[in-house]
Amino acid sequence: MSIETTEPLSKQKKIREPFLSAKNRKLVKDPLNDNNPITVQVLGICSALAVTVKVKPSLVMALAVIVVCAFSNLVVSLIRNAIPSRIRIIVQLTIVATLVILVDQVLKAYVYDVSKQLSVFVGLIITNCIIMGRLEAFAMGNKPWPAFLDGVGNGLGYGVILILVSAVRELFGNGTLMGYQVVPDAMYKAGYFNNGLAILPPMALIVVGILIWIQRSRNRKLIESD
Amino acid sequence: MKPLRRFLDNIKPSFEKGGKLEKFYPAFNAIETFLYVPGDTTLPGSVHVRDAIDLKRTMILVLLAMMPCLFFGMWNAGYQHYLSIGVAGTTLFDNLLFGATKVVPIVIVSYVAGLSVEFLFAIIRKHQVNEGYLVTGSLIPLVMPVDVPLWMVAVATIFAVVIGKEVFGGTGMNILNPALTARAFLFFAYPTKMSGDEVWINTSLAKGQQLVDGFSGATPLGNAAAGFADKIPDFSDSFFGFIPGSIGETSTLACLIGAAILLYTGIGSWRIMLSVFIGGFLMALIFNLIGANTLMQIDPAHQLVLGGFAFGAVFMATDPVTAAQTNKGKFIYGFLIGLLAIMIRVFNPAYPEGMMMAILFMNVMAPLIDHYVIEANIKRRMKRKKISNE
Numbered sequence: 001m002s003i004e005t006t007e008p009l010s011k012q013k014k015i016r017e018p019f020l021s022a023k024n025r026k027l028v029k030d031p032l033n034d035n036n037p038i039t040v041q042v043l044g045i046c047s048a049l050a051v052t053v054k055v056k057p058s059l060v061m062a063l064a065v066i067v068v069c070a071f072s073n074l075v076v077s078l079i080r081n082a083i084p085s086r087i088r089i090i091v092q093l094t095i096v097a098t099l100v101i102l103v104d105q106v107l108k109a110y111v112y113d114v115s116k117q118l119s120v121f122v123g124l125i126i127t128n129c130i131i132m133g134r135l136e137a138f139a140m141g142n143k144p145w146p147a148f149l150d151g152v153g154n155g156l157g158y159g160v161i162l163i164l165v166s167a168v169r170e171l172f173g174n175g176t177l178m179g180y181q182v183v184p185d186a187m188y189k190a191g192y193f194n195n196g197l198a199i200l201p202p203m204a205l206i207v208v209g210i211l212i213w214i215q216r217s218r219n220r221k222l223i224e225s226d
Numbered sequence: 227m228k229p230l231r232r233f234l235d236n237i238k239p240s241f242e243k244g245g246k247l248e249k250f251y252p253a254f255n256a257i258e259t260f261l262y263v264p265g266d267t268t269l270p271g272s273v274h275v276r277d278a279i280d281l282k283r284t285m286i287l288v289l290l291a292m293m294p295c296l297f298f299g300m301w302n303a304g305y306q307h308y309l310s311i312g313v314a315g316t317t318l319f320d321n322l323l324f325g326a327t328k329v330v331p332i333v334i335v336s337y338v339a340g341l342s343v344e345f346l347f348a349i350i351r352k353h354q355v356n357e358g359y360l361v362t363g364s365l366i367p368l369v370m371p372v373d374v375p376l377w378m379v380a381v382a383t384i385f386a387v388v389i390g391k392e393v394f395g396g397t398g399m400n401i402l403n404p405a406l407t408a409r410a411f412l413f414f415a416y417p418t419k420m421s422g423d424e425v426w427i428n429t430s431l432a433k434g435q436q437l438v439d440g441f442s443g444a445t446p447l448g449n450a451a452a453g454f455a456d457k458i459p460d461f462s463d464s465f466f467g468f469i470p471g472s473i474g475e476t477s478t479l480a481c482l483i484g485a486a487i488l489l490y491t492g493i494g495s496w497r498i499m500l501s502v503f504i505g506g507f508l509m510a511l512i513f514n515l516i517g518a519n520t521l522m523q524i525d526p527a528h529q530l531v532l533g534g535f536a537f538g539a540v541f542m543a544t545d546p547v548t549a550a551q552t553n554k555g556k557f558i559y560g561f562l563i564g565l566l567a568i569m570i571r572v573f574n575p576a577y578p579e580g581m582m583m584a585i586l587f588m589n590v591m592a593p594l595i596d597h598y599v600i601e602a603n604i605k606r607r608m609k610r611k612k613i614s615n616e
Binding site: 191192193195196197198200206209213 | 375377378411418
């Protein structure tokens with residue numbers, strides 16, 4: 001049996017795939033739209049609710065997740081044949097945790113205030129369903145380069161939603177974007193108020209819900225038949 | 227009425243299939259069926275029993291039941307305003323007129339904003355305009371403070387209709403009461419304009435006027451939550467509604483007139499209304515026996531006539547879509563609303579008005595209650611079957 005499986009693998013190696021072939025590009029593009037981890041798979045919701053009050057922390061959070069997701073996919077894919085199947089979750093967790101600690105230290109060193117705002121949520125990337133899901137579903141069965149791209153793609157898909165949600169919440173909740181005032185003073189004088197609900201966590205759920213709504217009405221394929 | 231009918235018949239072809247304005251058929255249909263009972267007959271092969279009263283006629287009756295609250299609310303807005311600036315001896319008409327200038331714009335904004343959204347969805351989704359908004363559009367102004375900015379009413383209305391109703395599929399499919407969704411949205415989004423002591427009474431001053439000494443614009447419940455036992459109005463004032471509060475909620479008497487209309491016509495559920503009051507009374511009684519703070523010390527019967535308790539019980543809790551559907555479920559649903567409303571009032575000084583939260587919470591729980599009522603019924607009957615088999 002082992003001979004049978006190794007043969008096609010050795011044949012595949014002979015065909016050299018271009019670095020950004022159509023298949024590989026699809027790995028990055030898909031999570032941004034039809035297979036988005038948040039709006040389609042509904043994973044990673046917890047941090048999407050918690051860190052999206054303002055754009056800046058969610059931007060940093062998105063970057064952190066992209067880095068962790070891409071490199072953990074890469075590392076796990078590199079050693080995927082050496083990991084005993086029974087303890088694979090522990091091995092994966094160790095790799096993710098190591099990367100998260102690295103990211104956390106970098107954040108503390110260079111963007112201390114944002115790292116303070118994100119508090120436990122950087123540490124909680126370890127338990128982010130998106131990362132564990134990609135490791136199990138993709139990295140364990142694919143070669144390093146596609147796995148890396150898949151990690152980048154899913155991290156980006158997560159990041160895009162995070163930034164969209166946080167932009168809506170910061171704009172309506174604080175009248176600012178990235179900390180700069182967007183809503184003019186004249187509007188406040190005319191009786192405009194910041195929306196306090198936008199700062200509360202339920203608004204993140206509502207905005208994610210609206211995004212899912214928009215995506216599904218644009219792409220009918222995503223609607224389940226009942 | 228003849229010319230109106232003729233006019234509708236004249237413009238009808240351009241809205242029908244192949245006409246120039248085919249897209250806007252739902253809008254035309256809504257206006258036509260609102261004005262006239264539709265002439266359609268049941269297709270052969272389907273159900274033949276038809277009630278003379280359809281959804282639009284039902285909604286009109288609910289609107290009628292709300293009129294006492296609306297007019298009292300207008301009068302009270304004027305009364306409270308003149309009271310706050312110390313003008314004595316204003317006539318009924320003065321008060322009503324002043325109130326109308328404040329309340330009518332809110333009603334108009336609520337209807338325009340809500341109906342625009344409804345018509346938009348009807349045209350996009352190609353279905354008829356839902357009748358439900360006729361009632362929601364009047365309920366929203368009644369649960370707003372007099373001084374709420376009009377743009378906030380518009381934003382809240384749009385939010386409530388889209389997020390509270392349309393995402394679930396429109397009238398009859400919503401989980402939360404849309405009018406209370408609008409209020410809850412404003413309550414959390416703009417707390418400075420929805421609570422506190424500045425919004426319940428209009429204190430705009432003309433030249434040479436000033437507020438009376440010792441004026442406080444807080445609602446009785448707000449005062450009680452702050453611990454001012456002496457500022458709680460006596461029972462009859464609270465019952466008739468000469469107190470500050472949201473536009474339609476202050477007068478328990480007006481709510482009871484509405485309740486009578488709803489019960490007589492069979493539209494409102496007496497099970498829900500009764501059990502809300504029983505739940506509220508029992509909870510208030512228990513707290514009264516403990517009596518640890520000002521809110522607890524309020525007489526149980528007095529609790530029921532303060533704030534939006536009566537209004538919520540009559541018009542909000544009985545909403546047939548969001549309430550429990552089974553008869554036993556209705557008792558449980560109502561009882562828990564009353565219980566929770568008083569509990570939230572007493573335990574959470576930040577929300578002295580617990581009725582809104584209690585109803586919204588029980589709206590979410592209503593399907594669960596129904597589920598268990600039905601399950602219990604199935605179990606009971608299965609048991610009976612087993613016994614008779616033996």
